[in-house]
Each structure stands twice: as C-alpha cells, then as structure tokens.
Amino acid sequence: MRKYYFTSESVTEGHPDKLCDLISDSILDACLKQDENSRVAIETFASNNNITIAGQLTTNAIIDVKKITREVIKQIGFDNSKVDMDYRTCNINVDITKQSPDIAMGVDVGGAGDQGIMFGYACNETENYMPYAINMAHKLSKKLSEVRKNKTISYLRPDGKTQVTVEYEDEKPKRIETILISTQHEKEIELEKIKKDITDKVILPTVPKTMMDENTKIYINPTGRFVIGGPLGDTGLTGRKIIVDTYGGYARHGGGCFSGKDASKVDRSAAYMLRHIAKNVVANGYAKKCEIQVSYAIGMKEPLSIYVNTFKTGTIPESEIENIIKEKFNLTPEGIIEYLNLKCPIYTQTTNYGHFGKENLPWEKIIKI
Secondary structure, three states, X not given: OOEEEEEEEEEOOOOHHHHHHHHHHHHHHHHHHHOOOOEEEEEEEEEOOEEXXXXXXXXXXXXXXXXXXXXXXXXXXXXXXXXXXXXXXXXXXXXXXXXXHHHXXXXXOOOEOOOEEEEEEEEOOOOOOOOXXXXXXXXXXXXXXXXXHOOOOOOEEEEEEEEEEEEXXXXXXXXXXXXXXXXXXXXXXXXXXXXXXXXXHHHHHHOOHHHOOOOOEEEEOOOOOOOOOHHHHOOEEOOOOHHHHOOOOOOOOOOOOOOOEOOOOHHHHHHHHHHHXXXXXXXXXXXXXXXXXXXXXEOOOOOOEEEEEOOOOOOOOHHHHHHHHHHHOOOOHHHHHHHHOOOOXXXXXXXXXXXXOOOOOHHHOXXXX
C-alpha cells in the first residue's frame, strides 16, 4: 500500500486577501440586489490603512461603494490601524469604469465573458465530497474566527491561517500528520497561553479524535509572535487565494479567480457548474473521484471541449460520463446561470472557507443523473 502526505491551507476572513475578496463580493451582491443583470468585475487592493477598488461595473443599481467597504471592514473586525486596519479612518480610493463594449458585445448575445479553462472536482473522502485536507483546514479557520467573534478567546485579532497535512494510505486519509495555525493576537498575550487556548478551544473540538494520535504534530504561531496583521502586515488583493477557494491543491485550477465577478464570467459560473456535475458523478456512484475540465472562447456559447478523469475509480467508462454530461447539462453561460440561479445575491456566502462543500449553495445539490 502506498503511503504519502498531502497538505492544504485555509485562511480566516481577516486575511488581507480575503478582506479584498469580501469587499469585491459585497459590491457584487449589492448590485445584484437591485439589478440582477449587473455586469461586475471588481478588484480590491489593501495596503496599510488604504483600500483601492477598481474594475468594471455596468448596472442600474445605485450603490455607495465606500459605505459598503467600511461596513465589510467593520464586520471583519478591523478597528485598529496600529496593528491591522481601522474601518473608521482608512482611506478608500474608487476607480470604476463601465464594462468594455468589446466584451459586452459577446456577452450580450449569451456568449462567454472571456476565454479560459475551468475545472470541477469531487471525491468520496468526506461527507461533502471535498478532499480531506482542505475540508479540515476550512473547519479550523472557521472555528478560529468563531472563537474570536464570540469572545471565547477574547485576545485574538482577525488575521489567521490554518494548514493541515494528511497521511494517506492506499489512497484513503488515514490520520493527520501536522496541524499548523497562525493567529493574530493582542501584543501582551504570552505564546504559551495562545498555544493552550488554540489547542483546547479550536483544534480539539474540531478535529476528530480518530484522526489524531501521539505522533500528530501541532504548531501554533511558530515565529513566536503575530501582532501586526491584516493589510498592515501584508498587502491584500482580490483573487489571490484561488487554491484556498477550491480544492486545496488536490485538484487542478483553471487560473481565474471567482470573487468580484458576476456569473457571465465563466471563470466563476462554469467552475461552480463543474463542481456540481463532478459531485453528482461521485454521489451517483459513477466514480470515487472525478475531475472535469471545460474550455470556452469569448463570445461563444458552447464550450470548446469537455474532459473527464475518474483516476481509474470509475464504475462506467469516462466516455459514457462525458455523454451523460452533454445530454443532461446545458453548459452555455446562459444555461448555467439559469440552472444554478446565479443572478441572486449569494456571493458573500461563498467568499470565506471555500466556495465548495457548503450544502446551502445551489451547486452543492445532489440530484439523480
């Protein structure tokens, strides 16, 4: 039996890149609440106590971009420019134009908003059909934010990261080899207290006892100090956590980010659809693992190619799965948007802790195929 180790990471909502993702997705949702046909491609950049919001926006919605931005920063918990950022005093620069008419010309007739490749993936390692390492890293990040917000650990600040290394044996998760958590904190708190609190109140309530043993390594704030965080500690940018957003590196990624883009952008909508299809291939018993790729050309409706890989776990030939996909699912941008109801303002729900594996999202629904 082959033994190997695989590692995935997650980040909290206070990570500077995730701050930017949430601002971009909040602007998107605000537009969709008023105008479901909004065309949105928004990028956010954060550094020190400064936010820059740029991109293209074509909508009938009337929104206050600066107000939305301050509310997001406040919601995350940034209120101190000396250690991360202050929602009350930060500088916000807005540079938004309308969508290029050259792009709109293709989208207006139902074509893809750009060329590109997209991937979807699912496996039977977890109940939500996600790879084990990224699923556990997300759970730890979510718990880390939870204990900060509910004051269970009152001295934590918003920025944080988790990382999980899983030992596989015979292609199945056997145990957790390493857990790494880096969390921002108030400066007067001793490292030993942080280690004990994070172990007792984040790790042990989250990780199944059956997956840890005496050889599991736990590292908490390995540099010894994490006081300066958020955009003061590191610049943030929309779309820089695409592996965290998807499958933790366990499956491939097409390269295009999700946040800040409306569903006419196939980077986002097609990736959601392919996750839906791959999940249902596995849930319906056609394979234990499934990865699907499609490609699009700007302005064209139908995908240029479809590729299915079941990693030799399929119960039927991959060519049959491809035929099922072509017969069952409309993979045009308009077809995907209608099938998954992607004109609704649901995107801030996706920003943190992964875009996949959350049962309340439409692409996670299990159907019979």
